[in-house]
Each structure stands twice: as structure tokens, then as C-alpha cells.
Amino acid sequence: MRRIRIEELAPGSSALHELVENVRSGSVLAIPTESSYGLAVDPRKEAAVRRVFAIKGRDGAKPLLVVAANRCQLEDLGVDASRATLDRFFALWPAPLTVTLPLRAAVPASAGAATLAVRVPAHPKLRGLLEATGPLTATSLNRSGQAPCDDPDEIERVFGREVDVLVDGGKTSGGPPSTLLDATVEPPRVLRPGAFPWPRENR
Numbered sequence: 163m164r165r166i167r168i169e170e171l172a173p174g175s176s177a178l179h180e181l182v183e184n185v186r187s188g189s190v191l192a193i194p195t196e197s198s199y200g201l202a203v204d205p206r207k208e209a210a211v212r213r214v215f216a217i218k219g220r221d222g223a224k225p226l227l228v229v230a231a232n233r234c235q236l237e238d239l240g241v242d243a244s245r246a247t248l249d250r251f252f253a254l255w256p257a258p259l260t261v262t263l264p265l266r267a268a269v270p271a272s273a274g275a276a277t278l279a280v281r282v283p284a285h286p287k288l289r290g291l292l293e294a295t296g297p298l299t300a301t302s303l304n305r306s307g308q309a310p311c312d313d314p315d316e317i318e319r320v321f322g323r324e325v326d327v328l329v330d331g332g333k334t335s336g337g338p339p340s341t342l343l344d345a346t347v348e349p350p351r352v353l354r355p356g357a358f359p360w361p362r363e364n365r
Contacts, residue, residue: 242263
């Protein structure tokens with residue numbers, strides 16, 4: 163496992179350029195998110211997505227959520243929501259709010275479904291990283307059924323042979339995961355309560 167501090171991944175740096183190449187070649191990253199670390203790969207790379215499922219020990223039929231830096235990245239990924247729907251959620255993002263939206267076509271991270279759970283994360287350094295790498299999966303870094311990892315030292319000890327690059331953002335805050343909504347229905351339906359207080363009037 164290569165370990166690099168997130169502060170070293172400055173725009174234009176050789177470290178960031180190398181990390182982008184790692185993602186393009188199918189490497190698996192550990193990245194800090196709002197509450198814990200996530201397993202990050204290009205959501206369009208089938209072999210990389212399979213590695214994520216293998217690390218977690220999880221059935222490949224369950225989709226992986228994806229984080230992105232901006233609206234253009236979601237559109238390039240194939241998110242096919244209406245302008246009004248995207249406006250609604252971009253008025254709230256960045257936030258620990260993950261939203262299931264329709265896709266033009268399935269991608270490996272969606273596990274065959276024509277929908278994908280996405281968010282613009284409330285972690286400014288992660289958003290800066292995503293500006294360079296493009297959208298990444300961010301499913302929690304843990305074995306299926308176990309608690310998510312929030313400590314980079316523990317990640318290196320447990321996952322050092324399986325994860326290629328650990329982006330070290332220090333110990334994360336822990337706490338609840340992002341709130342998960344299904345916005346393919348109206349009104350959107352809460353699939354998983356979490357850190358974002360989805361307003362009662364929007365339910």
C-alpha cells in the first residue's frame with residue numbers, strides 16, 4: 163500500500179498526477195469522507211469495481227454509491243435527471259446527502275441498475291481531489307457487516323495488501339453515514355436516515 167497525505171495532492175503536483183494515473187489504471191484507493199473512509203475506484207471500470215466487492219466481501223448485486231465534484235461530472239457519468247431535480251439537490255450540496263438518480267445506461271458501479279446513488283461530499287479536500295480524478299465510488303471501507311474504518315493506521319494494518327493507495331486525511335469524525343434518498347420517486351423517499359436532516363416538508 164502506498165500512503166500519501168491528502169495535503170500533498172495539490173493541484174498540478176506530481177503526486178496528484180500520479181494518483182490520477184492510478185485511478186485510470188484501475189487502482190483501489192482509500193479516501194476520507196465526511197464520516198469514515200471509503201473504497202474509491204473509477205465507477206466505470208468493471209475490474210476495479212469487482213475488486214471493491216471482493217475487498218468488502220459483498221454480493222456484487224448491490225450498487226456502490228459515487229461521489230463527484232460538480233454537475234458536469236455527474237452528467238458525464240450518465241446521470242439523467244431533469245434540470246429541476248438536479249437544481250433541487252445542487253441547492254443542498256455539498257452535503258452528507260446521497261441521492262439515487264436515473265442513469266442513461268448502467269455502469270459497473272450501479273450493478274446493472276439504470277440508477278445510481280450520488281453526492282457532492284461535504285469534505286472540501288475530497289472535492290478538490292475529485293476535481294482531478296473525476297467521480298469515484300465511496301462505499302464504506304470495511305468488511306461487509308463490520309463498522310466502517312475511520313483511522314488510516316487501522317486501514318493500513320487491515321487492508322494493506324488489498325488497497326493500492328491510502329489517501330491519508332487523518333482520523334475522520336465518525337458518526338452517522340450520509341442520508342440516502344431515492345429521488346426516482348416524488349416526493350423523494352428516505353432509504354437510510356443519516357447525517358443530513360432531510361426536511362420534513364420535503365418528504
